[in-house]
Amino acid sequence: MLDNINLLTLAPSLNVQLLLDGLFIGAIFVLAAYGLALVWGVMNVKNLAQGEFVIMGGYLAWHLGTYNVHPILSLPIVAILMFGFGWVLYVAIIKYVVTRDLFTSLLATFGIALVVQQALNLAYGPEVRTAESGFGTRSFFGGLVTVAEIKFISFALAVLLAAGVIVFMKKSRMGQAIRATSQDPRAAKVMGINTEKVYAFTYALNGAICGAAGVLVSMIWVIQPFYGVPHSIRSFVIVTAAGLGNLPGVILAGLGLGMAEQYSGFVLGAQFQQATVVGLLVVVLVWRQIQMAQHRQVVK
Amino acid sequence: MTGNWKSPALYAAILAFGVAAPFLFPGYTTQIAILWMMILFALTWDIAGGQMGYNSLGNIFFFGAGMYLSAVIQVGMFTDVGTYTSARGGEQLVLGYGDYFVSVFAGMAVAAVGCVLFAIVIGWVMFGLRGPYFAIGTLGIALSARELASTWEWIGGGSGIAMPVYPGLPDEKSQVSYIILFVLAILTFLSVRWLYTTRFGLAINAIRDDEEKAEAMGVHTTRYKIIAWSVSAFFLGMSGAVFGNMTGFVEPMEVAFPTVTFGIFMVVMSLLGGKGTLWGPVIGATVFHIIKEVTWTYMLGWQWVALGVLIIVNVVFFQQGIMGWAQDKWPEFFGIEVEEASAAGDEEAA
Numbered sequence: 001m002l003d004n005i006n007l008l009t010l011a012p013s014l015n016v017q018l019l020l021d022g023l024f025i026g027a028i029f030v031l032a033a034y035g036l037a038l039v040w041g042v043m044n045v046k047n048l049a050q051g052e053f054v055i056m057g058g059y060l061a062w063h064l065g066t067y068n069v070h071p072i073l074s075l076p077i078v079a080i081l082m083f084g085f086g087w088v089l090y091v092a093i094i095k096y097v098v099t100r101d102l103f104t105s106l107l108a109t110f111g112i113a114l115v116v117q118q119a120l121n122l123a124y125g126p127e128v129r130t131a132e133s134g135f136g137t138r139s140f141f142g143g144l145v146t147v148a149e150i151k152f153i154s155f156a157l158a159v160l161l162a163a164g165v166i167v168f169m170k171k172s173r174m175g176q177a178i179r180a181t182s183q184d185p186r187a188a189k190v191m192g193i194n195t196e197k198v199y200a201f202t203y204a205l206n207g208a209i210c211g212a213a214g215v216l217v218s219m220i221w222v223i224q225p226f227y228g229v230p231h232s233i234r235s236f237v238i239v240t241a242a243g244l245g246n247l248p249g250v251i252l253a254g255l256g257l258g259m260a261e262q263y264s265g266f267v268l269g270a271q272f273q274q275a276t277v278v279g280l281l282v283v284v285l286v287w288r289q290i291q292m293a294q295h296r297q298v299v300k
Numbered sequence: 301m302t303g304n305w306k307s308p309a310l311y312a313a314i315l316a317f318g319v320a321a322p323f324l325f326p327g328y329t330t331q332i333a334i335l336w337m338m339i340l341f342a343l344t345w346d347i348a349g350g351q352m353g354y355n356s357l358g359n360i361f362f363f364g365a366g367m368y369l370s371a372v373i374q375v376g377m378f379t380d381v382g383t384y385t386s387a388r389g390g391e392q393l394v395l396g397y398g399d400y401f402v403s404v405f406a407g408m409a410v411a412a413v414g415c416v417l418f419a420i421v422i423g424w425v426m427f428g429l430r431g432p433y434f435a436i437g438t439l440g441i442a443l444s445a446r447e448l449a450s451t452w453e454w455i456g457g458g459s460g461i462a463m464p465v466y467p468g469l470p471d472e473k474s475q476v477s478y479i480i481l482f483v484l485a486i487l488t489f490l491s492v493r494w495l496y497t498t499r500f501g502l503a504i505n506a507i508r509d510d511e512e513k514a515e516a517m518g519v520h521t522t523r524y525k526i527i528a529w530s531v532s533a534f535f536l537g538m539s540g541a542v543f544g545n546m547t548g549f550v551e552p553m554e555v556a557f558p559t560v561t562f563g564i565f566m567v568v569m570s571l572l573g574g575k576g577t578l579w580g581p582v583i584g585a586t587v588f589h590i591i592k593e594v595t596w597t598y599m600l601g602w603q604w605v606a607l608g609v610l611i612i613v614n615v616v617f618f619q620q621g622i623m624g625w626a627q628d629k630w631p632e633f634f635g636i637e638v639e640e641a642s643a644a645g646d647e648e649a650a
Binding site for chain 2: 046093096097100102103104105106107108110111112113114115118119121122233236240271272274275278279281282285286288289290292293
C-alpha cells in the first residue's frame with residue numbers, strides 16, 4: 001500500500017491517469033445520480049433499481065451491437081427504449097408507491113432491481129461484457145498516460161446529455177411542470193398540471209437518463225448483470241452527500257467519487273474498489289447524522 | 301392471538317410438531333431446522349422493523365458477525381487462527397464430543413455477546429438516521445462487513461474458514477442443529493412475546509407511531525432503539541453461530557452475509573405475515589419457507605425473478621400481510637374491538 005503511494009509521488013503523471021479515469025467514469029455517475037435526485041425530489045421515490053437501469057441500458061446497447069449498430073448510434077435508441085420501460089414500470093408499480101411511506105418505495109424498487117438483474121442474467125449470462133466501439137487509444141507523457149479515445153467521446157456525450165436535461169428542465173413546459181410538482185404537488189394540481197402524468201414522465205425520464213449512462217458504461221467500462229448494485233449505491237452516496245436539489249453538489253460529488261474510487265483501487269488494490277464505495281456510503285450517512293444531531297434535541 | 305383456549309392449544313400443537321418433526325420426516329430435518337431459523341429471522345427483524353418502525357435492510361450483519369465470531373472462537377480454542385485459515389481448509393479441526401460441544405456453546409455465547417456490543421456501537425450511530433436513510437445505512441453496514449470479511453486474510457478472506465468437524469455422523473449432526481435451532485426459535489418467540497407486553501413494547505410502539513411525540517412524552521428513544529436492536533442482534537448472532545456449524549464452512553459472500561437471500565428473506569417474511577404483529581412473522585416465515593422449498597427447485601433459474609415479483613406484489617398490493625388481513629377480516633377472533641382494528645393494521649406501521 002505504501003509502495004503504491006510512493007509510486008504516485010515518484011511518477012506524478014500516474015496521478016493524471018487516475019484523475020482522468022476518475023473524471024470520465026465520474027461523469028457517468030453524475031448522470032445516474034442526477035436521475036435519482038430527480039425521482040427522489042419530485043416524487044419522493046428512492047429508486048434502488050437505479051443501477052439496474054444503468055446495466056440494462058448497457059445490455060441494450062450491447063445487444064444492438066450484435067446487429068452491427070454502433071454504441072454511439074444506439075444511445076438515442078436505448079434512451080427511448082428505457083424511457084418506455086420506465087413509463088411501463090410507473091404505470092404497473094410505481095404509481096401505487098408514490099403516496100405510500102418511504103420504506104415501501106425502497107423495497108418495491110429493490111424488488112424491481114432483483115427482477116431486472118436476474119432477467120438480464122437469464123438472458124445474457126453472467127459473463128462480463130463490453131460494447132465494442134472500435135476507437136484507438138492515445139498516449140501522453142511518453143506512454144505513461146494512456147486514454148482510450150472513446151472515453152473522451154463518452155465524457156463529451158455525458159456533458160451534452162446533462163446539459164440537455166438541465167435545459168429541458170429549465171425551459172420546456174414539461175420541465176417546468178416537473179419543477180412545479182416537486183415544489184408543491186397540490187398547488188401544481190390546482191394550477192391544472194396533470195401530476196400523474198408528470199410523475200410518469202419523471203420516472204420515465206430517469207429511466208432514459210440511466211439507460212444513456214448505461215450505454216456509456218458499456219462503451220468505456222464493463223457490464224455484468226450483477227454490477228448494478230454498486231451503481232445504485234454510488235447514486236445514493238452522491239445524492240446523500242450532495243443533498244437534494246443541489247445540482248452543482250451532485251456534479252462535484254459524482255466526479256469526486258469517480259476519482260476517489262480510482263485512487264483507492266490503485267493504492268489499496270482492485271479488490272477494495274467496491275469496499276470503498278460501500279464504505280463511503282456509511283461514512284456519508286454517519287457524517288450526515290452528526291450534522292443532524294446538532295439540530296436535534298433528543299432525550300438521552 | 302388472545303383467544304383464551306386457543307393459545308395453549310396452538311402452543312401445544314407447535315411444540316408437538318417441533319418435537320415430532322425429526323422423527324416423522326427424517327429426510328427433511330435440515331429443511332425444518334432452517335424453518336425454525338427463518339422464524340427466528342422474521343421475529344428478530346420485526347422487533348425493529350415492525351414494532352418500532354425502523355426498517356433495517358442490514359440485520360443480516362449480526363448473523364454473519366455471529367458466525368465469524370463463533371468460528372474464530374471455536375478454531376482459536378484449539379489452534380492459531382491465522383495459520384489455520386492460511387492452510388485454506390487443508391487440515392480441518394477434528395474434535396471429540398466434549399471439546400466440540402464446549403466450543404460450540406462458547407462460540408454461541410461469544411457470538412451473542414459480541415453481536416449485542418456491535419448493535420450498541422452501530423446502533424448508536426445508525427439510529428440517528430431516519431426512514432430510508434436508516435434502511436440504506438444498515439444495508440451499507442451489511443455490505444461493507446461482507447467486503448471487509450472477504451479481504452481480511454486473518455479470518456480466511458474470500459475463501460473462508462472451515463468449522464471444526466462434527467465428531468458423529470451427518471444425520472446426528474443435523475438432528476443436533478435441529479434441536480438447537482428449535483430451542484433458539486422458541487426462546488426468541490417467548491422473549492419477544494414477553495417484551496411486547498412490557499413497557500418496552502409500549503415504548504417501541506410509541507416510537508413507531510410518532511417518534512417526536514414519544515420523545516416529548518419523555519421516552520428515552522435512543523436507548524429503547526438500541527435495546528430493541530440489541531435483542532435482535534443477540535438472537536441473530538446465536539443463530540449465525542449455529543448455522544455456521546451446521547454448514548461446516550464459513551464464507552463471506554454466500555454463507556455469512558447473504559444480503560440478497562437471508563437478508564431480504566427476513567424482511568419479506570415479516571411483511572408477508574404482517575409486520576408489527578406477534579404471530580405475523582411466524583406465519584410469514586412458515587408460508588414463505590414452505591413455498592420456497594416446494595417451488596424453488598422447479599423454477600430453473602426463474603426463482604429469483606419470482607422472489608422479486610413476490611417482493612413487489614407483497615409490498616405494493618398486500619402490505620398489511622396475512623395477519624393484518626386476518627385481523628381486518630375477523631377482528632373478534634383476535635379479541636380486538638373494531639375501533640382498534642385499524643390501529644392494529646399496518647397503515648401506521650410506517
